[in-house]
Amino acid sequence: MSKVIIIGAGPAGLSAAITIAENGLNVLVIDEYMKPGGRLLGQLYEEPNGNWWNGIKESQNLFDKAVSTGVEIKLQTPVSNIEESNGIWNVYTEDEVYTTSHLLLATGAAEAPLPIPGWTLPGVMSVGAAQVMTNVHRVKPGERGVIVGVNVLSSAIAMELKLAGIDVAAITLPKMNMVTKESGNPLDVMNSLLHVSHMAPSAFVKMGSKLMKNDFLKRMGITFFPKNGVKMWDIPIMLRKAVVEIYGESQVEGVTIATISPSGDIIPGTEENIAADFVCIAGGLYPLAELAAVAGCPFYHVEELGGYVPLHNERMETVLEGLYVAGNITGIEGAKVAISQGVTAGLAIVNSTDGGKQEAKLNDSIKAIEETRNKAYIQFHPDVKAGKQKLQNYWNEHWKAVVSQ
Amino acid sequence: MTRRIIHHPVLDRIDETDTVSFTFDNKKYKALRDESLAAALLANGIRTLRHHEEFGTPRGIYCNIGHCFECRVTVDGVQGVRACLTPIQEGMDVTSGDKLLTSVRDWRANNE
Amino acid sequence: MIICRCEEVTYGELVETADKYGCSPRELKLRTRAGMGYCGGRTCRNAVDSIAHSSTKRDVSQITLKYQPPIRPISFSKLGGVGNND
Numbered sequence: 063m064s065k066v067i068i069i070g071a072g073p074a075g076l077s078a079a080i081t082i083a084e085n086g087l088n089v090l091v092i093d094e095y096m097k098p099g100g101r102l103l104g105q106l107y108e109e110p111n112g113n114w115w116n117g118i119k120e121s122q123n124l125f126d127k128a129v130s131t132g133v134e135i136k137l138q139t140p141v142s143n144i145e146e147s148n149g150i151w152n153v154y155t156e157d158e159v160y161t162t163s164h165l166l167l168a169t170g171a172a173e174a175p176l177p178i179p180g181w182t183l184p185g186v187m188s189v190g191a192a193q194v195m196t197n198v199h200r201v202k203p204g205e206r207g208v209i210v211g212v213n214v215l216s217s218a219i220a221m222e223l224k225l226a227g228i229d230v231a232a233i234t235l236p237k238m239n240m241v242t243k244e245s246g247n248p249l250d251v252m253n254s255l256l257h258v259s260h261m262a263p264s265a266f267v268k269m270g271s272k273l274m275k276n277d278f279l280k281r282m283g284i285t286f287f288p289k290n291g292v293k294m295w296d297i298p299i300m301l302r303k304a305v306v307e308i309y310g311e312s313q314v315e316g317v318t319i320a321t322i323s324p325s326g327d328i329i330p331g332t333e334e335n336i337a338a339d340f341v342c343i344a345g346g347l348y349p350l351a352e353l354a355a356v357a358g359c360p361f362y363h364v365e366e367l368g369g370y371v372p373l374h375n376e377r378m379e380t381v382l383e384g385l386y387v388a389g390n391i392t393g394i395e396g397a398k399v400a401i402s403q404g405v406t407a408g409l410a411i412v413n414s415t416d417g418g419k420q421e422a423k424l425n426d427s428i429k430a431i432e433e434t435r436n437k438a439y440i441q442f443h444p445d446v447k448a449g450k451q452k453l454q455n456y457w458n459e460h461w462k463a464v465v466s467q
Numbered sequence: 468m469t470r471r472i473i474h475h476p477v478l479d480r481i482d483e484t485d486t487v488s489f490t491f492d493n494k495k496y497k498a499l500r501d502e503s504l505a506a507a508l509l510a511n512g513i514r515t516l517r518h519h520e521e522f523g524t525p526r527g528i529y530c531n532i533g534h535c536f537e538c539r540v541t542v543d544g545v546q547g548v549r550a551c552l553t554p555i556q557e558g559m560d561v562t563s564g565d566k567l568l569t570s571v572r573d574w575r576a577n578n579e
Numbered sequence: 580m581i582i583c584r585c586e587e588v589t590y591g592e593l594v595e596t597a598d599k600y601g602c603s604p605r606e607l608k609l610r611t612r613a614g615m616g617y618c619g620g621r622t623c624r625n626a627v628d629s630i631a632h633s634s635t636k637r638d639v640s641q642i643t644l645k646y647q648p649p650i651r652p653i654s655f656s657k658l659g660g661v662g663n664n665d
Contacts, residue, residue, distance in 0.1 A: 188529060
């Protein structure tokens with residue numbers, strides 16, 4: 063049989079490649095980035111047991127293991143299209159067309175923006191960009207930055223910037239509009255933060271989160287939330303201020319912030335400037351599923367998974383023959399979940415080539431995803447499980463409809 | 468190269484001795500071998516990588532992972548190369564993109 | 580305030596167009612060019628989607644802003660195979 067092709071050399075793609083190669087099949091992994099690891103590369107945080115999750119080391123381990131099991135990895139190779147004909151998938155890259163009977167899409171996630179006046183100025187970058195610059199390339203995105211968007215990802219990256227000796231002047235909200243919506247609403251942001259309060263290093267936030275079980279208390283909490291923020295790792299987290307503008311002549315010179323009401327409305331006359339030479343936009347991640355879309359996969363919008371997700375089952379199979387998905391393309395979750403999903407996708411592929419010998423292992427691996435999810439330190443959406451269930455229901459409905467036709 | 472994070476409390480120290488030279492808009496700069504062009508430019512304090520073709524507004528690195536194409540530059544004569552995905556190489560000749568002429572539109576705006 | 584960085588389409592333009600025509604995201608994109616630039620809408624698609632969905636209801640079973648190959652820009656010579664036999 064032909065080589066299995068995997069698009070994406072992140073945690074999901076590499077773990078799938080290892081699983082498949084260990085079962086004796088040939089695998090080619092394609093990625094447009096210059097290093098293997100995907101978004102895992104930038105990650106750096108201390109786990110509750112005191113160990114550091116170091117994305118560079120984790121990526122290197124996955125890469126080394128893949129290479130030692132015989133996986134072929136082609137970096138710096140963007141895929142521009144995929145197309146199925148007569149049961150064979152054609153994978154188009156700039157210089158070559160690769161073919162395979164089994165194609166796994168592990169293309170990860172992209173960052174959604176929070177548009178703010180002035181956000182095209184040089185020095186404004188996505189928070190993920192600042193993370194990669196700092197941890198992977200070891201170049202400071204700037205000397206002093208402001209992070210716009212308060213969420214799990216932005217607080218984790220703020221800490222990473224701090225660790226590298228970069229001054230973070232504030233983490234604050236974007237001015238509310240039709241695009242920023244919940245990200246600009248203090249009450250919504252507070253709600254979304256409460257489920258990650260176990261990560262908060264500040265006793266104040268931890269204690270506060272226990273007190274805020276009902277809506278009245280939450281509203282009180284946000285009403286009396288200190289205007290200058292609560293400090294986390296010495297960085298003020300400002301839920302009652304919003305960035306109204308990023309200013310600068312030819313690059314970022316600072317941001318203008320204003321006090322906002324508990325529901326996110328700007329209080330006129332409260333504007334003040336914060337000097338900064340870079341700004342990070344933290345609008346969250348969404349599944350990057352463009353190749354699944356051009357292939358013709360059905361899609362569903364599942365808020366809990368971060369946006370439009372290609373229809374797939376728990377074996378990581380899409381409804382299209384020979385097309386599989388794993389990692390953040392199936393919903394926004396942490397790297398450990400992506401690694402588990404990669405194993406399942408890999409086993410599903412092997413299983414379809416050896417007459418179903420992997421059934422038992424495959425079922426175990428599906429349970430392992432669930433366990434990894436339960437133990438996840440960082441959860442991007444509190445109801446990710448409900449999102450997964452929704453998708454499973456869509457899957458069942460889809461096949462019922464197909465059968466009844 | 469003051470913008471580099473040589474020492475890090477958790478990550479390994481980086482080697483800053485193995486350098487290559489490249490040019491950006493005809494000025495010579497130093498970079499660390501194998502780093503991305505985007506990182507090399509930022510390390511040299513260069514934030515503006517191009518100007519918008521139509522409006523001339525300055526642009527720099529935005530996503531740093533190949534999705535947004537904001538950091539596209541011309542490398543050794545090849546246009547539209549993403550600086551964030553390009554490993555730097557000795558002698559690389561990099562140029563920024565500039566505003567292009569919109570003569571027809573400008574004429575229309577003034578004459579119609 | 581710019582929403583689509585590639586084509587420099589503003590928030591005001593998008594909101595006004597969405598209001599005036601009660602646009603679906605796709606129609607909003609076609610009327611304004613938001614999301615039709617160099618990056619293929621990867622950066623602004625959610626924003627364009629949000630603005631359109633303030634006047635139309637989201638269909639959860641359809642991608643609102645269709646993806647078209649190639650999903651990365653390719654030069655015409657590579658696309659058509661012109662010059663490959665030189």
